[in-house]
Amino acid sequence: MSLSRRTLLVAAAGTTLAACAPTTSPAPPVPTAPPVPTLEPVAPVPTPTATAAPSPSPTPDAPAPEVPAPEVPAPAPVPAAPATVPTRASVTARYADAAPAAWGLDVPGVLTTLPRAAAPAVALTFDACGGPGGSGYDAALVDTLRTHGVPATLFLNARWIDANPATFESLAADPLFEIANHGTAHRPLSVTGRSAYGIAGTRDPGEVHDEIAGNLAKLTALLGRPPAFFRSGTAHYDDVATRIAADLGQRIAGFSTNADGGATLPAAQVRRELLAADPGGIVIAHMNHPGGGTAVGLATALPTLLAAGRTFTRLSDAFR
Numbered sequence: 001m002s003l004s005r006r007t008l009l010v011a012a013a014g015t016t017l018a019a020c021a022p023t024t025s026p027a028p029p030v031p032t033a034p035p036v037p038t039l040e041p042v043a044p045v046p047t048p049t050a051t052a053a054p055s056p057s058p059t060p061d062a063p064a065p066e067v068p069a070p071e072v073p074a075p076a077p078v079p080a081a082p083a084t085v086p087t088r089a090s091v092t093a094r095y096a097d098a099a100p101a102a103w104g105l106d107v108p109g110v111l112t113t114l115p116r117a118a119a120p121a122v123a124l125t126f127d128a129c130g131g132p133g134g135s136g137y138d139a140a141l142v143d144t145l146r147t148h149g150v151p152a153t154l155f156l157n158a159r160w161i162d163a164n165p166a167t168f169e170s171l172a173a174d175p176l177f178e179i180a181n182h183g184t185a186h187r188p189l190s191v192t193g194r195s196a197y198g199i200a201g202t203r204d205p206g207e208v209h210d211e212i213a214g215n216l217a218k219l220t221a222l223l224g225r226p227p228a229f230f231r232s233g234t235a236h237y238d239d240v241a242t243r244i245a246a247d248l249g250q251r252i253a254g255f256s257t258n259a260d261g262g263a264t265l266p267a268a269q270v271r272r273e274l275l276a277a278d279p280g281g282i283v284i285a286h287m288n289h290p291g292g293g294t295a296v297g298l299a300t301a302l303p304t305l306l307a308a309g310r311t312f313t314r315l316s317d318a319f320r
Contacts, residue, residue, distance in 0.1 A: 019108035023101055028189040075132075077080040077134050085216065086247050088209045094247075095191065095205035100238035104193055109242030111319070112282060118318035119280030121311040124152040126287035127213060129186050129233065130159030138168050138287045141295035146176060148302050153253070153315045155182035155231045159216040160288060161222070172223060178314040179224030181250060186233030189241035212248050229253045235284065249292045253315055260297065263289035272295025275304060282315075 086094075087285050106112055114123055122241055126141070129135075134157075161168050161185055172179050188194060188201035194230040195201050202208045212230060220226045230250035232241075234296050237252065240261050260270050263286035270285070270293050277283050 002127075014232060025256070026317055051314065053119060065218060077104040080280070081104075085213060085249065088206050088207075088213070091209040091247065092204070092206045095240055095244060098205070098240045099190065100191060102239040102242045103190070103236070105235055106254055107237050107239045107242060109239060109246060110252045112162075112254040112256050113311070114145045114280045114282065114318045116256055119315040121318065122279060123281060123282045123313050123315050123318055124150065124285070125180075125231070125255065125315070126152055126285050127155045127182055127231065128157060128164075128288040129182065129286070130157035130158040130161070130163060130288070134288050135160050135163035136288045136290050137164055138292075138295050140290065141287050142171070143299055144295065144299045144302060146174070148306060149176065150302060150306075150312045151176050151178075151314045151317070152312070153178045153180050153229065154287065155180045155188050155229070156215075156219075156251070157182040157233070158184045158218050159186070161215075170220070178229075178316050179223060179228045179289040180231065180253065180315070181212065181215050181219055182231055183211050183233050184209055184315070185211060187211050188234045188236040189232040190238045192238065193242075194236070194238060196234040199234055200235070205244060206296040207238070208244045209248070212245055212250060215218050216250065227320075251315075251319065253282060254273075256281040257283045259283050259285040260292065260294040262286065263292040263294055265293055265297070267293035267296035267300065270294055274298065275300035279310070295314060 034143070036215040063143065068300075103107065112117075124145075128137075154171060156168065156171075156179060162180075170176050177259060183189075186200060187207075189198040189211060190201035190203070191205050191208060193201055202211050211232070216230075226249060228251055230245055230254050235254060242252055253262075257273060259265075259273040259277070265273070274283065274297065285298070286292070287294070
């Protein structure tokens, strides 16, 4: 796993994801999220109808042989979205007395690797954190993905979307990319106010709801459908917060390889981390710091990976 999770754990004492941190700490309280639109339930996947092969013409003295219908594989299950997104009041009431038992990068409810069926591929994910110092756009990184036809999942914060509306529209219209939810104010997700890398986390179930649902509503309105995946600011959670995310219809994407150390690593080290990523892994990096080493590291690693036969996937394509 090379740098991966070890880099983040060491950085808890320092700088790993500091590139996405606000310039002041603690973060200001998050305003109550706007009303979240009702999500349409996911339509059931129709089961294909098998068509029997035509029977050969019978002979005068023998009946026509029976030809069995070909076996039709069962369709892949589609995760059901909630008919409606729970309100802030209902989440607050449900989890008022819930006490978390785990905190960190890899807690129950966080996906860190791809399903076995998708394991030959790697999922590249890129965060755009927004806010002071975090609303840049690494066009060279995205151009590299487009040049090589490499798909990726882009986790966009509400503040980044507001600062880059035209870029957002371009990315959302590109079928190479999947847009995902990176929160409303880029806060660690906690029901007790836990912090990570100096960034104050959400303080109770209501604030967890706000952090998820505010940007969920924004993205649903912009995309015409809810995003499937969520990643919090700093990628830290407690296990009560992950249950709230599930109630809101969001899957939480963690990671197995940290490719750019929160946009702080030089290009050569980004390249090494990408080359060392295991098949079936989820890679985290950043697309909001064009002055960092992420784009160059990606540009130098991708040709080698593709020549070696490595394939890449969006998260929704892997978690069907």
